[in-house]
Amino acid sequence: MINIKKFIDRVASVDSRQGKDVVIPLTEARGLRDELAKLLVDMQTDTKNKPEEVIQIQVNGGSFK
DSSP states (O other): OHHHHHHHHHHHHHHHTTOSOOOOOHHHHHHHHHHHHHHHHHHHHHHHHSOOOOOOOOOOOTTOO
16 A cells, blocks of 8 residues: 555645656556555455345335225
8 A cells, every 4th residue: 555655645746836747666656556456356356255235125005096
């Protein structure tokens, strides 16, 4: 998560100076890529492991005729 935090800080810094480009070293870019990939895999795995929620709905008209 450190590379994601570094990226967020770098973007905030450039934004505060009204810059137009964010430049990061290749090693940081690789780390950012790896962290994002791990997060996406974790999210996908979590989604697959959760059982689907079953929602039952009953509609009763009561005394309506």
